[in-house]
Amino acid sequence: MKKSLLLILLATATSYIYAGEDSFEETESICWELESLATKREELKRELRASQDADQRERDEQRFMTKEERREWGGSSHSPTGKLQKKLKNLVRRQSSLERMLERGDTETPPATN
Structure with missing residues (x-):
């Protein structure tokens, strides 16, 4: 986190000095x-850790169930953990x-892909 903030400050100062006000805003x-x-x-x-x-906990509970109890209960095949990891x-x-981009001094922002 400290490295990111330092990069941000450095890029901002560099942009302001070399490229002028417009580039500074970008x-x-x-x-x-x-x-x-x-x-x-x-x-x-935090959300991923909680998931x-x-x-x-769900796996721990299932460990002591019989096969029939697991079938009735449904198991954990539809967990949101994988989706959070991908996100x-x-x-x-x-x-x-x-x-x-900041390290290179490139200030043209590409579109977000989320």
Whole structure:
């Protein structure tokens, strides 16, 4: 997180010095998006941990059930954990892409893919 903030400050200052006010506003926009992505990433991590914990509790409960009880109960084949993992992975990719753009000094924001 500290590295991201340092990159944001460096990119913002560099953009302001070398490219002028318009580029500064675009860079600032990217910085705000990066901050938003970092917040979403932390939220998704917490949500994923909670989902994984729930899945583990469910598996622990099933461990002591008979086959017939498991069939009646339905099991955990439709867990949301996989969806959260995919969402988090996409968010991390987007954040990395934006950080690389800032390092290069590229301020043209690509469209979000979420």
